[in-house]
Amino acid sequence: MAFYERSRSRGNIFYLSITVAFIVTLLTLWLGLLSYTTPFPAAPPHQEPVAADDDSHHESADIQNPENLIQLQPQFFTDLGSKRVQIKYGPFTVPGSGTNNGMKDFVDEKATKPCDDCLITYMRAGLQYPDGANANANTGMWLHHVVLLDTAVPDTVCPKDRKGRPVPNRFFASGNERTAMDLSGASTIQTGYFLSAQSQVVVTLELMNQMAEAREAVLTVEYEFIPSPIPKSFKHAKSIWLDIGGYCGNSEASVPNDTSTFDFNMQPGWKVPDGWEENLLVFLGGHLHDGGTHLEAMKSGGIFCDSAATYGANDDFIDGTGEKMAHISNMSLCHKATTLKAGDELSVKAYYDKTAHPMMVDADASLEPVMGIAILYAAQSEGGN
Template sequence: MMKKIQAALWTTATALAVSQRGPLPPRLPCSGESCYSVTSLEPHFFPDLQPERYKVRYGPFAVPSSFEDRDAEKSFYFRSAPPCIDCYVTNIQIDLESPNGTYANTPNGIFLSHLVMMNLEVDSVTCPLMAEPVFASGNERAEADLSLHGTYKAGYYLSHTTLLLFTSEFLNTTPFPSDAIIAIDYEFVPASLATDSGFKKVTPVWLDVAGLCSSEIFTAQVPASRTSPEFSLSMAPAWEADLSGDIISVTGHVNDGGENIEFSRNGTVVCDSRASYGDTSGDWGYAGYQKTTEHISSMSTCSFETGRIENGDLFSVTANYNLTKHRGLEDARGKLSPVRGVGLMYVIKDEQ
C-alpha cells in the first residue's frame, strides 16, 4: 500500500498529506482531514438499481487574499474515503460554496482554478507512476456524465479499499481571506445490482499538454503574456494506446484566455472541447476588487461520436489561447496566472 501511495503522489505536499495520517474508515461517505458534511439527495438515474446520491462537502479551506500572499493561487491537498464502496459512480458534479452553504463564485472574489480527484488504488493508464485521475474541473464546474444521463449502463467502479486523493487550487481576488467549501455531487448504484444488469466499468484516460508524467498536477505551462496573446500548447510526445474500446465521454479544461482544447487521434482532431464565457452572472468576476471581466463558465463535451481507441493509436491534446479575445486569469494585483491544458477521456474497454 505504501509503495502504491508513494508512486502515485506527484508533489512533496501531497506526500506529506498522506503520510501524516493512518488508514481512513472505509465505509463512511465522508471521512478524512477535510470532511465537512454529507447530504443525501434524490437520485436521477436507474431507479430499478437502488441508486443513491450524496452531496459531499470538503473543507473549509482558508484561501488567503492574493493581495497579501506571494503565491497568487493557493493549493490544498487532502484525501478521503470514497462516497460509496463496491459501487459504480454514474455522475459527478462539482460546485463551490461558502461555509454557510451559499453559492460561491467569482462575484465573491473566489475562483476555483482546478480540482483533480484521483484513485490511489489504481495506476493511471497513461502514466504508471501516477494514481488514476477520476475527475477534474476548474471554475467551469464540469460534470462527469459517465452514464450519459442514465441512457447507458456505465460508471466508475469504487472498491472496498479505494482511497481518494484530491488536489485543488484557489484564487482569492478580494483584500480579505475567504473560506471555501468544495461540494461534489455523486450519484451511484451498488455493484451487486449493476453487474447483474450489464453495467460496464469506465476507464479514465488523462492527457496533459505538460506531459503524461509531469511532476505536478495541472502543471502550468508558459506564463500568460500580453506580449504574445495568441498561442497553442501541445502534448508531446503523444500517448500510444495500449488498450482498445469505445470512448463514451470527453471533456477538457483550459484557464481563462483559452478558447478550446483539441483531442487528436493519429493526427486527426476527434473532439473539440470549447470554452464558453460569462454565460451567467456568477461567471463575472473581479480584478483588483472591481467587476471587470467574464470568466469561463463551461466547457463543451464529446461522447460516442469521438469514436474508439485501438491499440497503437496515438492520442494528444492541444490547448489554444487568445488573450486578446478573452482576458487571462489575474490575481488581485493584476498579475496574469500561468496557463494549462488537460483533458479526460472515459473509455469502455473491449474485454468487458
C-alpha cells in the same frame, strides 16, 4: 515549507498529486490496505440538497453516511437503486489577495468516499461558503482546480513518476467551470467509474481568493452511483488524463509576450498500450484558463473532439471585484466520440486569444500561466463487480 502550501503564486496539478501519491502510498502499504461533439441529452442541472424520499430504494452497507454527506435524488438508473449524494470537504481557509495572489493548495488525504464497491456514473464539483452560499467569481472566490485520486488503482497514463514512484489514478478533475462529468450520457451508456472498498480517495485542490481578507470555503462534490451488486452489463470506465504539459509533466505553460494568439500542443502524445481491447470513448471534458478559446483532442493526428469555451453564461462567472470581466463558465463536451485500441496515440492542443478574452493577471501585473487538460473515460470490457 509545509507540503500543503506553496511558494509560488499558483500550482502544478501533476506534481502536487505526485507528492500526495508518494505519501499516501507509503501509508497505504504500511496499513496493509493494498490487497466526442454530437447532440446529446443534457445532464440534469446542479441540485440543491434535498432529502431523498423515504420510499427510495434500499439502503446498502456500501453507502457512506458521515455528517458531511447529504442524500440527493438520483437521476439515472433509478431502477437499479442508484444513489446521489453531495459530500462537503473543508472548510479551507484561503489567504487574502496579498498573499500568493490569494492562492493556496489543500490536500485531504483521507477524503470521505461516496460509497464502496460502487459504479460512479456522475460527478460534479462546486464551491460554497460555510453558510452554504455559492462561491464563485462574482464573490471573488474561485475553485481554481480540484483533482480526485484513487489510491487502489495506478494512473492510466502515468502509473509511475519520473523517479519511479507510484501515482494513484486521477479519476476526476474540475476547474472553476465546474463541468458535470456524466459518464452514462443521461442513462444511455451503461458505464461508470468503479470505486472499490480498498480505494482511499485523496482530494487535491487549489482555491483563489480575490478579496484582501482571508476567507473560508467548502468544496462540494456530487456523486451519483450504482451500489453493489452492479449488473455485468455495466462496464468499468478507465479515466485518461491528457495535458499540454505531457502525461507525466507540468500542467502549466507560460504565456508568450510577443503574440496575442498562441497554442500549446501535448508532446509527446500518450500511446494506448499493448493488450488494450478496442473500446468506446464515452466522455471527454476539457479545461482551459481565461483567454482560452478551445481545446482539440486528437487520435493519431486526427481531431475527434473540439471542446469550446463559453464565457459568462450567468452572473456567477462575471467578476464581482469591479472589472466585470467574464470568465469561463462552460466547456463543450464530447460523448461517444471515438473508439480506442492498442497503438492509438492521444494528445490535446489548447488555443488561446488574449484579444478575444482577457487573461487573468497577478498582483505584479504578469499574466497567469495557462493550462490545457482533458479528462476522458473509456468503457472497458470488464463489468459488474
